[in-house]
Amino acid sequence: MDMxxxxxKTRSIRRFKENERISGQKIRQLVNLGRLSASANNLQPLRxxxxxxxxxxxxxxxxxxxxxKLEDWDEPREGERPAAYIVIxxxxxxxxxxxxxxxxxxxxxxxxxxxxxxxxxxxxALDRNYLEDTxxxxxxxxxxxxxxxxxxxEDIKIDEVEEGDLSYYRDxxxxxxxxxxxxxEVILG
Amino acid sequence: MDMxxxxxKTRSIRRFKENERISGQKIRQLVNLGRLSASANNLQPLRxxxxxxxxxxxxxxxxxxxxxKLEDWDEPREGERPAAYIVIxxxxxxxxxxxxxxxxxxxxxxxxxxxxxxxxxxxxALDRNYLEDTxxxxxxxxxxxxxxxxxxxEDIKIDEVEEGDLSYYRDxxxxxxxxxxxxxEVILG
Numbered sequence: 019m020d021m022x023x024x025x026x027k028t029r030s031i032r033r034f035k036e037n038e039r040i041s042g043q044k045i046r047q048l049v050n051l052g053r054l055s056a057s058a059n060n061l062q063p064l065r066x067x068x069x070x071x072x073x074x075x076x077x078x079x080x081x082x083x084x085x086x087k088l089e090d091w092d093e094p095r096e097g098e099r100p101a102a103y104i105v106i107x108x109x110x111x112x113x114x115x116x117x118x119x120x121x122x123x124x125x126x127x128x129x130x131x132x133x134x135x136x137x138x139x140x141x142x143a144l145d146r147n148y149l150e151d152t153x154x155x156x157x158x159x160x161x162x163x164x165x166x167x168x169x170x171x172e173d174i175k176i177d178e179v180e181e182g183d184l185s186y187y188r189d190x191x192x193x194x195x196x197x198x199x200x201x202x203e204v205i206l207g
Numbered sequence: 208m209d210m211x212x213x214x215x216k217t218r219s220i221r222r223f224k225e226n227e228r229i230s231g232q233k234i235r236q237l238v239n240l241g242r243l244s245a246s247a248n249n250l251q252p253l254r255x256x257x258x259x260x261x262x263x264x265x266x267x268x269x270x271x272x273x274x275x276k277l278e279d280w281d282e283p284r285e286g287e288r289p290a291a292y293i294v295i296x297x298x299x300x301x302x303x304x305x306x307x308x309x310x311x312x313x314x315x316x317x318x319x320x321x322x323x324x325x326x327x328x329x330x331x332a333l334d335r336n337y338l339e340d341t342x343x344x345x346x347x348x349x350x351x352x353x354x355x356x357x358x359x360x361e362d363i364k365i366d367e368v369e370e371g372d373l374s375y376y377r378d379x380x381x382x383x384x385x386x387x388x389x390x391x392e393v394i395l396g
Contacts, residue, residue, distance in 0.1 A: 021319040025240045030249075046390060051214045053393050054365065055314060056329060059276060060219075060375050062388050065395050087248060107395070115331065118352075121310020122329075125244060129318065130210040140245060140311075142304065153396070163307075176243065186249050199251050201235060204242050206254050206296070207342070 019133065026176060028128050029196060031137030032085055033098040034168025040070050040102045040136065045167070049104060051130040052123030058115035063108050064123055064162075067153055070102040077152045078103050082164065083143035087185045101168035105149065107159035120162045127165060137170035208322065215365060217317050218385060220326030221274055222287040223357025229259050229291040229325065234356070238293060240319040241312030247304035252297050253312055253351075256342055259291040266341045267292050271353065272332035276374045290357035294338065296348035309351045316354060326359035 019027075049066045057063065069075050079100070084093040094100075104127065108116035128138045146161045155161065172194055179197040186196045208216075238255045246252065258264050268289070273282040283289075293316065297305035317327045335350045344350065361383055368386040375385045 021240060021315075021322050022236070022243075025243050025315050025319070028244070030245050046394065047211070049394055050390055051210060053390055054211075054214050054387060055217070056219050056317075058329075058331060060373055060385055060387075062373055062393070065393055067395050115306075117304075117306035118310040118313075118329075118331070121307040121312075122314045123310075124307075125311045125314035126210075126214050126318070128245075129315070130214070133210050140247075140307075142247060142307070184249050184251055196249055198243060198249075201239050201242055204251070204254055205235065205238055206256050 024129055024132060028132040029137070029174040029176075030139040031168070031170045031172060031174070032139055032166075032194075033094050033170070033172040034100050034137065034166075035171050036097050036099045036101055036168060038101060038169045040167060042068065042070055044134070045070055045102055045104065048127045048130055051126040055122050055126040057119040057122070058113055061113040063110075063112035063116055064119055065107040065109065065159060067105040067107065067155070068103070069105075075100065075103065078105070078149070078164065081145045081149040081152070082141050082166065086143065088188065091188070098171050100166035103167065104165040105153065106162045106165065107155065108162045109158060110160055111158065116160060116162060124163065124165065131167060135169060136167055138165050138167045141166055213318055213321060217321040218326070218363040218365075219328040220357070220359045220361065220363070221328055221355075221383075222283050222359070222361040223289050223326065223355075224360050225286050225288045225290055225357060227290060227358045229356060231257065231259055233323070234259055234291055234293065237316045237319055240315040244311050244315045246308040246311070247302055250302040252299075252301035252305055253308055254296040254298065254348060256294040256296065256344070257292070258294075264289065264292065267294070267338070267353065270334045270338040270341070271330050271355065275332065277377065280377070287360050289355035292356065293354040294342065295351045295354065296344065297351045298347060299349055300347065305349060305351060313352065313354060320356060324358060325356055327354050327356045330355055
């Protein structure tokens with residue numbers, strides 16, 4: 019698959035085949051893609067916590083706020099929830115560029131996941147106090163994002179647009195649409 | 208090439224075959240990978256400025272600070288400077304998550320570049336006032352990073368380490384070494 023097709027395929031997935039488990043080995047391989055990616059000054063401030071079994075997943079799920087732009091949908095129902103999570107932590111004592119580094123690592127992980135047919139969503143709207151408590155996270159870390167992962171149970175389509183409302187939406191056939199500004203809209207000068 | 212090999216190959220390159228030009232078409236294709244990547248709430252706050260011709264490149268070059276960790280090397284000499292640049296801007300009126308979005312887009316672009324044998328470096332240490340002036344950048348944008356791009360003129364090796372000094376360095380054979388924490392060091396719990 020060429021890079022353009024892979025990037026197009028790497029959409030934010032919010033409904034999963036929850037019961038198609040993802041092995042711990044596979045998730046470690048995904049984290050490895052993040053680990054080997056660039057970080058500012060090579061300081062490597064990111065740390066990863068993994069979950070891929072139902073009990074731990076069920077403790078992480080309540081920390082997540084889903085798809086603020088979808089008015090008629092609050093969260094995936096049972097059976098369509100993520101099969102695994104990677105919680106990404108940053109140590110602010112190590113680097114001032116946690117968000118850049120996190121974005122870089124997330125994209126390596128999600129491209130690698132998509133390559134294997136695994137979908138994911140970068141979730142930043144989190145109940146961080148709850149998550150810190152339920153996962154017993156050392157408070158020296160900032161909880162940056164949580165990656166929700168699983169085999170996709172939804173179809174997503176990219177729409178090319180020139181301007182206006184960029185909110186994603188679901189159509190009558192339950193297809194999720196993602197409007198993207200055309201290339202000439204984002205290249206200046 | 209599988210994703211692990213591609214991520215390993217996508218290192219921060221700082222010396223280039225400056226005279227091997229990169230076409231505008233090719234750079235637009237790289238920006239397109241950033242454009243189609245995820246952004247927080249799909250708000251798409253990033254904008255891109257491109258340079259791939261010598262005169263404009265020579266105006267961008269003085270804005271960049273290179274490789275703070277290399278004591279004996281200040282910057283690439285003439286002939287080893289980038290053949291192209293992508294300056295990434297963010298509109299803070301559109302989104303509060305510019306740094307995450309920028310990291311995501313940068314990694315799509317640099318993986319896509321590496322796939323074609325093009326190397327790059329995400330440069331955050333910039334003289335932003337100078338750059339804004341020389342490129343006539345609207346001050347509503349934040350200048351986030353500049354991607355330096357070109358065909359690599361250096362070899363890079365990843366070293367697996369457990370802890371300690373993570374500074375990159377060049378060995379006696381002029382090979383650039385990048386120490387990376389082992390997987391078990393970055394996965395917690």
